[in-house]
Amino acid sequence: MRSHIRIRGRFFSFRSLYEVMAKANEEKSGDRLAGIGAESELERVAAKALLAEMELRTFREYPAVPYESDEVTRLIQDALDEDVYREIRGWSLAQLREYVLSHTTGPEDLRRLSRGLTSEMIAGLAKIMSNMDLMVAASKIHNHARCRTTIGILGTLASRLQPNHPTDDPDGITASIKDGLAYGVGDALIGINPVEDTPNNIRRLMEHVFRVTHEELEVPTQISILAHISTQMEALRAGGTTDLLFQSIAGTEKANRSFGVTSVLLEEARLQLRHRNPRLGPNVFYFETGQGSELSSCAHEGVDQVTLEARCYGFARIFRPFLVNTVVGFIGPEYLYDAKQVLRAGLEDVFMGKLHGLPMGIDVCYTNHMKMDQNDLENLAVLVTAARACYLMGVPMGDDVMLNYQTTSYHDVASLRQLFGLRPLPEFERWLASMGIMHNGALTQSAADPSCFSEWCGEEECRAHGSQHCHA
Structure with missing residues (x-):
């Protein structure tokens, strides 16, 4: 993994993958409180540039918290779909970003892809995305x-x-x-x-x-x-x-x-x-x-x-x-x-x-x-x-x-x-339609009036509110 880069005449060097990850993050007061956030926007850009080059295998080999000492790491690593991971482990984060954003074959393919991604890979991907990127990518995924x-x-x-x-x-x-x-x-x-x-x-x-x-x-x-x-x-x-x-x-x-x-x-x-x-x-x-x-x-x-x-x-x-x-x-x-x-x-x-x-x-x-x-x-x-x-x-x-x-x-x-x-x-x-609260996906004039749910509500009042029945 490359740990240094020159941007606008300034040289930046990072000691570890997770220093790069922290400094590539968008501004968060929590990162500043922890003393790990980027010191400048230029340093943030440098960290993002290095992060985009990193291969997915790097995140698998270097989890955020060591496997031996952390249950969360063990569960994430052990549950990974090894077949999917082998197909993509040589991708860079930049390649993963392009794949997710340009993907058009349906949500099932993205669900399969996710089974070969560790959480650290997904976090890294989020860090090199804009707000619009995050929205476009998320809107493609439907999980039941x-x-x-x-x-x-x-x-x-x-x-x-x-x-x-x-x-x-x-x-x-x-x-x-x-x-x-x-x-x-x-x-x-x-x-x-x-x-x-x-x-x-x-x-x-x-x-x-x-x-x-x-x-x-x-x-x-x-x-x-x-x-x-x-x-x-x-x-x-x-x-x-x-x-x-x-x-x-x-x-x-x-x-x-x-x-x-x-x-x-x-x-x-x-x-x-x-x-x-x-x-x-x-x-x-x-x-x-x-x-x-x-x-x-x-x-x-x-x-x-x-x-x-x-x-x-x-x-x-x-x-x-x-x-x-x-x-x-x-x-x-x-x-x-x-x-x-x-x-x-x-x-x-x-x-x-x-x-x-x-x-x-x-x-x-x-x-x-x-x-x-x-x-x-x-x-x-x-x-x-x-x-x-x-x-x-x-x-x-x-x-x-x-x-x-x-x-x-x-x-x-x-x-x-x-x-x-x-x-x-x-x-x-x-159920809402049966209660007269919704019709064809839209709220009716009877909506926002909970009186039909009241134990004091009789049949005549229910009908007046447009409800078909009342569970009084």
Whole structure:
């Protein structure tokens, strides 16, 4: 591998592959915090030029964290399709970029290609792409997964309904669920971030959301309570029920252990859920990630945050999840300082997740101490929809009252579907049509009015709202 280059009369020399990787990264405050980012735009260009020349075999031979000391590395390396890898190992990153961007033979060929790529290769590829490159490439890739329903279908934009409540109050949660459903939101997941992460509370929430969603309203979707995986397992053993097992994951073994996560624990949880409800799946995991989490847990191993984020997706694909999303602006300005950095990270993450073969979504969000506002959020939502992210969040008015951050609203999901001619997942759309909320892929005049879901709603009121039936 070449480690030095002269640009505009200046000589640049790099000590290792991962110094090149870090300095080739677009500006990220997290890389600066770690002391590994480029010192100038010219140094960044020099690193990108060297990176583009590197052969894919180099990344296989020199993983970001040594094989012997890191479970994530071992899982990524051992799962590689050796036949595909042998076909492409002599390609440079520049050749891989041209292949992906010029590819026209269909998504299955790109899915096959992804099986021969390590996460480090995919991260390197993202670093030499422009924002438009990332969008064009991501839009070509369509990955399917199935739990109760199927996600990733061409022409759809799904959504996670996020009915969080600051006290886990069942009535408040139910009101938010019905409000979101009335906007056509919730086809990917109805998922709650609990305030109290205890087995009794998680079981209570599981049972409540299951009753409202699956028994009373008969919504064709998935449910999940976003507690720690070990708490969910205890709740299941105590009689709780769910569709998807949630866990936040990271790109190094050290960071995952700080989260209380190992591959053994995840596999044990999967088997437990499959035993309890064998009709689910085969995809029963929901993973969340976000650039900078390894640095925030002092477990980044000297590696830049884009490479580590890619390794999250390499870890995730081992478990064939139903959903993965990057919570792109949640972690704070220490890691992504402003709207420009959040926008770039969102496009990188959607592309890298999709090229890993994942049904990739994104929480387009920011916290209020970041240099970002509502217009910035909407700009990124439009761009990742153009890149064909599988799903977005849906939160009342885009303001999560429990987590205290800004994200996409029920209105945003409806607007983006209208803008791009996209639809909900098919089973969910049929249910919306039966409730009078949607007709031929468009919301009706009865939409956004949850009164038909109310226990006080009678047949005459249902008909007045244009609904064919009411699950009162």
